[in-house]
Amino acid sequence: MRNRNSIVGLTLFALIVLAAVFGPMISPHSVGELSIHRLAAPSMQNWLGTDLHGRDLLTRILYGARISLLVGFVGATISLVVGVTYGLIAGYFGGRLDNAMMRGVDILYALPRIVLVIVLISLFDLKLKHALDDTLLAPLANHARLLLLFVGLGLVEWLTLARIVRAQVLSIKERPYVLSSRLIGQRTPTILFRQILPQILPIIMTYLTLALPAVILEESFLSFLGLGVQAPLASWGTLLADGAALLNPISTPWWLIVFPALTLTSTLLLLNLLGDQLKLDKDSR
Amino acid sequence: MVSFLLRRFLSSFPVLLAVLVLSFLLVRIAPGSPFASERALDPTTKSLLEKKYGLSGSLPSQVLHYTGNVIQGDLGDSLKFRGRSVTEIIAQSLPRSLLLGSISFCLALGLGIPLGAWAAARNGKTTDTVLNALALLTLSIPGFVLIPLSVLLFSFYFHLFPPAGWGSWNQLLLPSLCLAIPFIGSCARLTRSGLLQTLRSDYIRTARSKGVAESKLVLLHALRPAILPLVAYAGPLAANILTGSLVVEEGFAIPGIGQFFVNGVMNRDVFLVSGTVLVYCLLLLFFNLVTDWLTAVLDPRIRLSS
Numbered sequence: 001m002r003n004r005n006s007i008v009g010l011t012l013f014a015l016i017v018l019a020a021v022f023g024p025m026i027s028p029h030s031v032g033e034l035s036i037h038r039l040a041a042p043s044m045q046n047w048l049g050t051d052l053h054g055r056d057l058l059t060r061i062l063y064g065a066r067i068s069l070l071v072g073f074v075g076a077t078i079s080l081v082v083g084v085t086y087g088l089i090a091g092y093f094g095g096r097l098d099n100a101m102m103r104g105v106d107i108l109y110a111l112p113r114i115v116l117v118i119v120l121i122s123l124f125d126l127k128l129k130h131a132l133d134d135t136l137l138a139p140l141a142n143h144a145r146l147l148l149l150f151v152g153l154g155l156v157e158w159l160t161l162a163r164i165v166r167a168q169v170l171s172i173k174e175r176p177y178v179l180s181s182r183l184i185g186q187r188t189p190t191i192l193f194r195q196i197l198p199q200i201l202p203i204i205m206t207y208l209t210l211a212l213p214a215v216i217l218e219e220s221f222l223s224f225l226g227l228g229v230q231a232p233l234a235s236w237g238t239l240l241a242d243g244a245a246l247l248n249p250i251s252t253p254w255w256l257i258v259f260p261a262l263t264l265t266s267t268l269l270l271l272n273l274l275g276d277q278l279k280l281d282k283d284s285r
Numbered sequence: 286m287v288s289f290l291l292r293r294f295l296s297s298f299p300v301l302l303a304v305l306v307l308s309f310l311l312v313r314i315a316p317g318s319p320f321a322s323e324r325a326l327d328p329t330t331k332s333l334l335e336k337k338y339g340l341s342g343s344l345p346s347q348v349l350h351y352t353g354n355v356i357q358g359d360l361g362d363s364l365k366f367r368g369r370s371v372t373e374i375i376a377q378s379l380p381r382s383l384l385l386g387s388i389s390f391c392l393a394l395g396l397g398i399p400l401g402a403w404a405a406a407r408n409g410k411t412t413d414t415v416l417n418a419l420a421l422l423t424l425s426i427p428g429f430v431l432i433p434l435s436v437l438l439f440s441f442y443f444h445l446f447p448p449a450g451w452g453s454w455n456q457l458l459l460p461s462l463c464l465a466i467p468f469i470g471s472c473a474r475l476t477r478s479g480l481l482q483t484l485r486s487d488y489i490r491t492a493r494s495k496g497v498a499e500s501k502l503v504l505l506h507a508l509r510p511a512i513l514p515l516v517a518y519a520g521p522l523a524a525n526i527l528t529g530s531l532v533v534e535e536g537f538a539i540p541g542i543g544q545f546f547v548n549g550v551m552n553r554d555v556f557l558v559s560g561t562v563l564v565y566c567l568l569l570l571f572f573n574l575v576t577d578w579l580t581a582v583l584d585p586r587i588r589l590s591s
Contacts, residue, residue, distance in 0.1 A: 019467050063552055081335070107300050110297070110300070110566075110569055110570055111300070111304060111566060112524070112527070112528060112562070112565040112566060112569055113545070113564050114528045115528065115531075115562055116304075116307075116308075118546075118547070118550060119308055119311050119312070119550055119558065119562070120311065122550050122551065122554075123311055123312060123315030123550070124311075124315060125312075126315075126316045126317070127314075127315065127316055130316075143382070150381065175524070186559040193370050209342050213425070217427050220427065220429070221427065221429060223530060224429040224532055224535075224554070225531065225532060225547060227550075237429075240430065240433065244432065244433035244436075244536065247433055247436055247441070248441075249438065249440075249448070252437055252441060254437060257424060257433045257434060257437055258434070258437075261430045261433070261434055263426075264427070264430060265425055265430055268421060268426075268427070269421065269425035272421055272424060272425050275422065276421070
């Protein structure tokens with residue numbers, strides 16, 4: 001019964017990902033295509049209406065899904081790698097190192113991290129761009145801000161995971177099989193990644209389903225402020241901000257607000273439901 | 286107790302200093318000048334301006350100069366809002382953000398706790414299921430999604446509230462609701478799970494077997510230990526509301542500290558950025574301290590140590 005819920009959730013999420021990947025290819029409109037039908041209400045030609053420049057909203061939302069999901073996946077993965085490594089090291093070696101590392105986490109917890117990310121992203125955008133221009137990575141230069149978003153948001157989210165992993169490692173490292181691995185002289189990295197890591201994998205996977213919506217949310221938050229993804233790229237957050245900018249008392253193009261809002265909220269709801277369900281599945285085992 | 290709070294506050298002093306230096310350096314290293322405008326500035330004027338604001342010389346000397354000033358209580362002048370000191374800007378804008386934030390804080394707790402208690406009392410019944418679904422829904426709606434939606438609906442369609450601005454009570458309601466709604470769900474869920482756990486404990490069973498009414502049981506006996514996790518959540522909640530108010534202030538054109546911070550970052554207004562970041566850090570540290578203290582007061586089993 002519970003398993004069925006998880007499968008339904010995963011299938012729905014897979015559909016969203018598929019729509020993001022293949023949707024733009026199927027769509028009769030291209031993303032930059034301008035037309036004279038400016039601010040047209042939803043119709044048969046433009047299912048979700050058009051924006052200020054006559055661009056098809058559905059196509060833009062599908063392209064936006066690519067950016068939103070990409071930032072979500074990469075950001076969550078970065079936070080995963082950093083958090084797991086940090087927690088493994090602190091938990092396994094213990095003692096003074098553990099104390100110092102966890103004190104660092106406490107300090108970071110007490111800082112307004114998203115505020116610092118805003119400072120980092122909006123100030124270093126150009127600098128990174130120029131730095132990349134001269135290197136082999138020049139093709140990436142145009143996406144400097146996206147790269148900064150990945151790293152910045154990844155760095156916001158890893159703290160909780162580091163704490164969870166550390167607590168797990170503290171108990172696992174005392175188990176007989178880990179002690180015997182040590183006794184037969186296995187190297188520390190082998191023990192860490194081959195013996196201990198598989199044990200905490202389920203927890204990490206659950207955490208990933210919770211980190212993904214969190215990062216997507218933060219990216220949209222920044223984009224809504226105009227500090228995230230920059231035009232011509234668009235994410236769900238910038239689409240919503242574009243719609244909000246056209247709010248006026250006489251005739252607001254409601255579709256530019258309602259549809260991005262619905263897309264973002266339903267995706268977040270789905271991911272949160274899925275995370276809840278996976279946690280339940282794990283607890284009931 | 287007092288010595289614990291004092292020690293905690295003093296131990297966070299180096300962190301505050303580090304954040305201050307870091308934010309100052311970040312803004313100074315970043316490309317773009319605070320004095321840049323459409324017209325190119327001639328070098329003499331620029332160097333005079335830099336000299337005036339203490340931004341000339343090497344970076345380390347600028348940092349030293351600035352931190353020295355801050356320790357003496359001078360946060361410097363804004364570079365973009367000419368003639369206004371950062372202290373003055375913060376003194377004017379912070380109370381607005383705090384008012385907005387505290388209303389949202391009370392709304393989140395004031396609506397979340399009763400709803401969570403209700404769900405726990407009706408555990409397993411339809412009410413519980415519906416409330417749980419609602420909680421998850423509010424958790425998944427970001428505040429900035431609510432802003433344009435609520436303006437569209439309540440300001441332009443029903444004409445109930447003004448769409449933006451600051452000053453009268455009816456301009457407060459929409460922003461504080463937008464800020465609070467995403468957190469009502471998490472408060473309700475925490476209350477519910479805390480209550481359910483407490484209601485299973487021995488002393489509640491004893492009270493129930495003595496014939497204490499169910500409503501009295503929940504409200505008088507179980508609620509106090511059950512909301513402990515909620516007290517621990519109050520610190521992060523306050524922090525989330527603080528950052529959430531960045532978008533709400535932007536969306537409703539409220540001249541709070543968040544708007545000045547975002548403006549400052551865009552304009553490379555170095556003193557304004559560092560000053561507002563410092564205020565944010567101070568507030569967060571303060572919230573965490575209060576949370577620790579409250580947890581200890583409510584739960585006598587926890588003793589405060591270093």
